[in-house]
Amino acid sequence: MTRSAKRSGQVPEVAVKPGRHREATLYHALAGAGAGNGRTLEQLREAALKSFETTELPIWRRSGFWTTSLQSLDLDALETAPMPSEPGTVPEVVTRTLPDRPHAGRIVQSAGSVVHAALDPALAERGVILCSLQEAFQDHRELAERWYSKRLTVDRNKLEAANAAFWTGGAFLHVPAGVVVEDPFEIVYAIDGPGVAQYARTLVIGGKTSEFRVHEYDLAEDFPEGQSLHAGAFECYLEDGARCRLAQLQDWGRGEVYDCSTRFVGVGRDAYCHWLPSLLGGHLVRQHLELAVSEPGGDMAFRGLFFTEADEHLDAFAVDLHETGPSGGDVHWRGAATGESRASFEGLIQIDPGAQQTHTYLQIHTMMLSPKARLDAIPSVLVSADDVSASHGGTVGELDEAAIFYMQSRGLDRPAAVRLLVEGFFEPVLAQLNDEPLEDLIRTKLAAKLASAREDIETYATSR
Amino acid sequence: MADLEIRDLHVRIEEREILRGVDLDVSRGEVHALMGPNGSGKSTLANTLLGHPSYEITEGSITFKGEDITAAEPHERAHAGLFLAFQYPVSIPGVSVANFLRMAINAKRDEPIQVKEFRTQLQHAIELLDVDRSFTSRHLNDGFSGGEKKRAEILQMAMLAPDVAILDETDSGLDIDALRTVAEGVQRLHDEQGLGALIITHYQRILHYVKPEFVHILMDGRIVLQGGVELVERLEREGYDQIRQEVGASA
Numbered sequence: 001m002t003r004s005a006k007r008s009g010q011v012p013e014v015a016v017k018p019g020r021h022r023e024a025t026l027y028h029a030l031a032g033a034g035a036g037n038g039r040t041l042e043q044l045r046e047a048a049l050k051s052f053e054t055t056e057l058p059i060w061r062r063s064g065f066w067t068t069s070l071q072s073l074d075l076d077a078l079e080t081a082p083m084p085s086e087p088g089t090v091p092e093v094v095t096r097t098l099p100d101r102p103h104a105g106r107i108v109q110s111a112g113s114v115v116h117a118a119l120d121p122a123l124a125e126r127g128v129i130l131c132s133l134q135e136a137f138q139d140h141r142e143l144a145e146r147w148y149s150k151r152l153t154v155d156r157n158k159l160e161a162a163n164a165a166f167w168t169g170g171a172f173l174h175v176p177a178g179v180v181v182e183d184p185f186e187i188v189y190a191i192d193g194p195g196v197a198q199y200a201r202t203l204v205i206g207g208k209t210s211e212f213r214v215h216e217y218d219l220a221e222d223f224p225e226g227q228s229l230h231a232g233a234f235e236c237y238l239e240d241g242a243r244c245r246l247a248q249l250q251d252w253g254r255g256e257v258y259d260c261s262t263r264f265v266g267v268g269r270d271a272y273c274h275w276l277p278s279l280l281g282g283h284l285v286r287q288h289l290e291l292a293v294s295e296p297g298g299d300m301a302f303r304g305l306f307f308t309e310a311d312e313h314l315d316a317f318a319v320d321l322h323e324t325g326p327s328g329g330d331v332h333w334r335g336a337a338t339g340e341s342r343a344s345f346e347g348l349i350q351i352d353p354g355a356q357q358t359h360t361y362l363q364i365h366t367m368m369l370s371p372k373a374r375l376d377a378i379p380s381v382l383v384s385a386d387d388v389s390a391s392h393g394g395t396v397g398e399l400d401e402a403a404i405f406y407m408q409s410r411g412l413d414r415p416a417a418v419r420l421l422v423e424g425f426f427e428p429v430l431a432q433l434n435d436e437p438l439e440d441l442i443r444t445k446l447a448a449k450l451a452s453a454r455e456d457i458e459t460y461a462t463s464r
Numbered sequence: 465m466a467d468l469e470i471r472d473l474h475v476r477i478e479e480r481e482i483l484r485g486v487d488l489d490v491s492r493g494e495v496h497a498l499m500g501p502n503g504s505g506k507s508t509l510a511n512t513l514l515g516h517p518s519y520e521i522t523e524g525s526i527t528f529k530g531e532d533i534t535a536a537e538p539h540e541r542a543h544a545g546l547f548l549a550f551q552y553p554v555s556i557p558g559v560s561v562a563n564f565l566r567m568a569i570n571a572k573r574d575e576p577i578q579v580k581e582f583r584t585q586l587q588h589a590i591e592l593l594d595v596d597r598s599f600t601s602r603h604l605n606d607g608f609s610g611g612e613k614k615r616a617e618i619l620q621m622a623m624l625a626p627d628v629a630i631l632d633e634t635d636s637g638l639d640i641d642a643l644r645t646v647a648e649g650v651q652r653l654h655d656e657q658g659l660g661a662l663i664i665t666h667y668q669r670i671l672h673y674v675k676p677e678f679v680h681i682l683m684d685g686r687i688v689l690q691g692g693v694e695l696v697e698r699l700e701r702e703g704y705d706q707i708r709q710e711v712g713a714s715a
Contacts, residue, residue: 402554403555403556405514405517405538405554406553406554406556407556408537408538408539409514409515409539409547409548409550410542410568410624411542411543411568411571411572412567412568412571413537413571414537414539416567420556420559420567421556423558423559424556424557425557426558427557427558427559427603428557428558431558
C-alpha cells in the first residue's frame with residue numbers, strides 16, 4: 001500500500017484475509033479532499049448536504065464477528081434542529097453530574113441550543129473567547145473560518161455529513177498566545193430525552209505557548225422509549241508550543257442514544273497534548289479519535305478508558321498519527337465489558353514518510369467481566385519511515401481469581417475485592433487525568449456500573 | 465481448647481487427595497513450625513485454612529476460637545483473626561499498600577479507622593519492617609522484588625493484628641538480610657502482641673531467627689512426627705529421607 005493511494009482517496013487493494021476490514025487498512029488521514037480547509041462555512045454546509053442526501057446510514061464491517069451498523073436509527077423521527085424541552089435552562093442531568101469545582105468557563109448545549117455560556121471575566125479581558133460556534137462565526141468570523149473543519153471531513157458518512165450540514169449551537173474556545181489557565185474550560189453536550197438529533201460541533205484553538213485544560217461532558221437523561229442521536233465533530237488545534245490537557249467524560253445513560261462522532265486533535269511545533277477520553281456508555285457508540293502530530297517537536301499522550309454494560313455497543317478507532325518528526329507519542333487504553341455488551345477498540349499508530357525520529361508506543365488492556373460480553377482489541381502499526389521506534393502491546397484478561405482470594409484473605413468480601421480489582425485495573429490510566437474532581441466522578445461512575453453488574457460478574461467468575 | 469483446631473482434615477484438589485487426615489492445634493502466643501518436603505501438602509493446608517475455593521474439604525473440620533469455620537468464606541476467617549502470609553503474594557495494580565490496608569482494616573470494623581490512629585499504626589509497622597515510607601504509597605506488590613513482597617506480607621500482618629498467622633514459606637526467595645528483618649518482625653509481633661504463628665517451611669534457616677516451641681513434620685498429607693525444636697536439628701542432620709524410612713517402617 002502506498003501513501004499516494006491513500007491520499008487520493010482510493011480504497012487500497014489488500015489481499016482477502018482475516019482483518020481486511022480493519023479500520024487500519026481502510027484508514028485515510030482526515031485531511032484531504034473532504035476536509036474543509038479553504039472553503040467557507042456556507043460552501044461546506046452545501047457540500048455536506050449533498051453528501052447527506054445521497055448516502056445511507058453507515059455500516060462498519062470488521063473482521064470476525066464485528067459489525068457496527070447505524071441502520072437501526074430512525075433518522076426521520078428525530079428533530080434536525082431540536083429545542084431543549086426547557087429552553088434556556090441547564091438540564092438536570094448536567095447540574096447533578098458535573099463536579100462542583102472551580103472552572104475557567106462553561107458552555108452547555110442542550111439538544112440543539114446553547115443554554116448556558118459563562119467565562120471568567122478576567123480571562124475574557126486577556127482575550128480568551130468561549131462562546132457558541134454560531135456566535136463565533138458572527139463575532140470572530142475570520143478566526144473561526146481559518147480553523148473550522150481544517151482537518152475534519154464532511155462527507156465520509158451520512159452522519160458526519162449531517163453534522164456538517166445541520167449543526168446548531170456548538171462550542172468555540174480560543175486561548176490566545178501566551179495565556180495560561182489553570183482551571184478547566186467545561187464544554188457540555190446534553191440530551192434531555194428522545195427524539196433529539198444533536199449535531200454537536202466543537203472548535204478549540206490553543207494559541208502559541210498557551211496552556212489550558214478542556215473537559216468535555218456528553219450526558220443524557222435516562223429515557224425508557226424512543227431514540228436520540230449525538231453526531232459530534234470535535235476539533236482542536238494547538239499552535240507552536242501550546243500545551244493542552246483534554247479530557248472527555250461520555251455517559252449517555254440508559255436511553256437508546258446513538259453516538260457517531262469524530263474527534264481530531266492537531267499538535268503543532270513543540271506543542272503537547274494529553275488527551276483522555278472516558279467512554280462510559282451509550283446504546284451504540286462509534287468514535288473516530290485522531291491525535292496527529294503535524295509539526296516537528298510535537299508530543300502527545302493519548303490515554304483512554306471504556307466500560308460497556310447491558311446491551312451497549314462501542315466501536316472506537318483511535319489513531320496516533322505522526323506526520324512529521326521528531327515527534328513523540330504514547331497511547332494507553334483500558335477497557336472492560338459486562339452484560340451482553342460489545343466493545344471493539346482498534347488502535348493505530350501511523351508514521352508518515354519523512355516523520356523520522358518518531359518514538360511512540362501503543363498499549364491496550366481489556367478485561368472481560370461477563371460470559372456474554374464480547375471484547376475486541378486490535379493494535380496496528382503502519383510505519384513509512386525508517387528512523388523511528390513504534391511498537392505495541394496489550395493484554396486481554398479476566399478477573400484474576402488469585403488476586404481475589406488474596407484480598408479476601410485480608411478481610412475484603414468478594415464483591416469488594418472484585419470492585420477493587422476492576423477499579424485498580426483502570427487506575428493506571430485514570431490517575432493520569434491529574435484532576436481529582438473528574439477522577440473521582442469517573443471512579444464513582446465505574447463503581448456504580450460494577451455494582452449493577454455484580455450478579456453477572458459473579459456468575460461468570462464461578463462458572464469458570 | 466486451642467484457638468485453631470484442625471481435626472482429621474482431608475483435602476482434595478482436582479480429584480487428587482492431598483491432605484489425608486491432618487490434626488493440629490495452634491493457639492495465640494505459640495510458635496509452631498510445619499516442615500515437610502516438596503509436595504507434602506504444606507501449601508494446601510495453608511490455603512485450605514483460609515478457605516481457598518479450589519481446595520475441597522472432604523472430611524474433617526477446622527475450628528477457630530470455638531467456631532466451626534470449615535465452610536466459612538475467606539473474609540470471614542480473616543475477620544475472625546486468621547491471617548495467611550502468601551508464598552507467592554499477588555500483585556494488585558492500581559491499589560496502594562496504604563489504601564489496601566485501610567480497606568482491609570475497615571472491612572472488619574463498624575466505624576472506619578481514624579486517620580490519626582491509622583497513621584500511627586502504619587508508622588509502627590514501617591519501623592518494624594524497616595521499609596521506606598514511600599513503600600506504602602506504591603501499588604501493592606506491583607513491581608515489588610521478592611524481598612519487598614515478603615516485607616509487605618508481614619507489614620499487613622502487623623497492621624491487621626491477627627490471633628493466628630500462617631506463614632507459607634515466607635523464607636523462600638529471601639536474601640539473608642531480608643530474612644532477618646522478616647523473621648524479627650514475626651518474633652516481635654509474637655512477643656508484643658501475642659501472635660500465634662504456624663511457620664511453614666521447607667528449610668530450617670528461618671527457624672534460626674524465630675524459635676518454634678512445636679515442630680510438626682508433614683509427609684504425604686499426614687503429620688508423621690511432632691516434637692520440639694530438637695526435631696529441627698535432627699532434620700538438619702538426617703534429612704527427610706531418613707525420617708521417611710523411619711515413619712514408613714513404623715506405619
